[in-house]
Amino acid sequence: MFNKIFRYTKRSLARSAENSLESAYQAALTIKNIEIEHFQNKKITLQNGNHSERVFAYFQGELNSKLKAIDLKLTQFKTSQYFNNLFASNKQNYPYETNKNITLSQSLIIEKLNFIDQIVNKYQQESEINPKTVPNLAKETKNPIIDVPAGEDKKIKETVSDKTSVLPRSFLRTLTKIKDEINPDSTDTEEELINRFRRSKYKTAVSVKFLLFLIIIPILVHNISKIAIGRAFVDPYFASHQDIVFINQDLQEEALNELRIFEENIQLKAMIGLMPNLSSQEKETIIQEKAQELAQDYRRQSANGIKNIFSDIFAFISFAIILVSSRQELQVLKSFLDELIYGLSDSAKAFLIILFTDIFVGFHSPHGWEIVLESVARHLGLAENRDFNFLFIATFPVILDTVLKYWIFRYLNRISPSAVATYKNMNES
Structure with missing residues (x-):
């Protein structure tokens, strides 16, 4: 019984260390991807990217969040490895482990740690050279600008704790909250709360505005292009080709059905005395007037169908242009929706x-x-x-x-x- 508990604890510690290292490695990969995609594969600085101060502040917030996550996960990794090594001191309790698996595991761990150190050291050198400038820079970039949303860091912690922690997430959040509240540097904590509120407020405003643009602009483009195309091409074409009434068989069948119902309705009203009996010529004249009315109506529907095809294409193009030209707003919107849904x-x-x-x-x-x-x-x-x-x-x-x-x-x-x-x-x- 004791040996089973011993093995289970050992495996849990090994799994916790592996997940912590993987989380830190993924955070480092995220930083590397930001460098490649937005900063010419260089360090995340204002000089290396062609971005405004607000956009750079967003990336700076992402960088700070990932660096904190790396530091937290590496601490968990070291702690798990320490206790794991204590359990592994008695090798007789673990006959299921082979030297080959251990060698492969160690080589993978070394590879990931080297990559993480390569990313982290790049941004720690600046803080070691001039540590006083870092807090000022953080205050400048975090005040009115979008940073990592308040729910983003929480979401990261919840995701990782689902994988690695034995304790409930709420218990860990409570401990973190108590630690922040008893922090002697309470001024920075209050300032951070205010900054988080400002960033959340700005992010919400940007997201709502961007959603309205995504909805309103394609609708406006659709209506304007429909009017312009109709007046310039479609309406003159149908006016000069009166023989074109139906552009598909369904519209013709609907018109015939309506005309048949109208004719039967006249006959029914005449039979029950709601209208006088009509001669064949009078009845034919009324039916012909109804047919002309239906022809105009379905000619207009046919023209609207052609207008809608072209106007929908223009609306889709405008929608795509907004998406392509607003990548930063898309990132903010994604963060906002993630926080809204997962919250x-x-x-x-x-x-x-x-x-x-x-x-x-x-x-x-x-x-x-x-x-x-x-x-x-x-x-x-x-x-x-x-x-x-x-x-x-x-x-x-x-x-x-x-x-x-x-x-x-x-x-x-x-x-x-x-x-x-x-x-x-x-x-x-």
């Missing part, structure tokens, strides 16, 4: 997942998808293709459900396992 309670996450799945991939979702496809076809002036609709309904919800399950398994299960458990309980009840 929800476990029951709220489970409720939203169930609501989303029931609407888009649930039992009654095929009827909704059929209506959506019919509306899209009518909007573009296309004939409805039942085979395509059935194929889409049979495949797309399945793909969507697979992606959702992968997200739950790959990310949510790691970040918030209690939310996954709540989702399973609510879904099974």
Whole structure:
């Protein structure tokens, strides 16, 4: 019994050390990717990147957050390794370990530690040379600018603690909060809270504004281009080609159906005495007037379908241009949405997942998808293709459900396992 506990403790310590080192390694990789993508594969400084002060402050905040995460994870790694070595002093208790596995593990550890030291030493040299300038720089870059959001560091801690810590996350957060509150340098702590609030406020404003741009600008481009294209090309073309009324068979069938109903309605009213009996010529004249009215109506629908095709293309292009030219805003928006979604309670996450799945991939979702496809076809002036609709309904919800399950398994299960458990309980009840 004692040997089993001994082995389990040893394996837990080894796993904790491995996860801590992996987290530090991933944080170092993030810093390296920022250097490659935004600072010409050089050190993250204002001189090495062609960015404004606000954008640089965002990257500076990301750098500071990752360096703190590396320091925290390396401390956990050293602690776990220390106790792991104490347990490993008695090799007879671990006959399942081979020298080959140990050699491979040590070589991988050395490789990751060398990479982490290469990244960290690059930014520690400046602080060792002139430590007084670092706090001032931090204050300058953190005050009015976007930094790592308040929930970002918390999210990192929760993700890592899900993997490595034996203690509950709330207990660790409470200890961290107590340590911050009894910190003798309370002025810096209060200033940091104020800075976090300012950064969160600025990040929220940027995200909401960017979302409004993503919605309003494509709509404006769609409407303006539709009017311009209609007046310049489509309307004159249909005016000069009066023989073009229906651009697809579905519109013609709808017009014939309406005309038949109108004719039967006249006959019914005449039979029940709601209108006088009409001669064949009078009846034909009324039906002909209705046919002309339907022709104008469906000619307008056909023209609108062609206008919508081109205006949708222009709207999509404008949407893509906004995304391509606003990469920094996209990063801020992603951070804001991550904090908003992952900051929800476990029951709220489970409720939203169930609501989303029931609407888009649930039992009654095929009827909704059929209506959506019919509306899209009518909007573009296309004939409805039942085979395509059935194929889409049979495949797309399945793909969507697979992606959702992968997200739950790959990310949510790691970040918030209690939310996954709540989702399973609510879904099974």
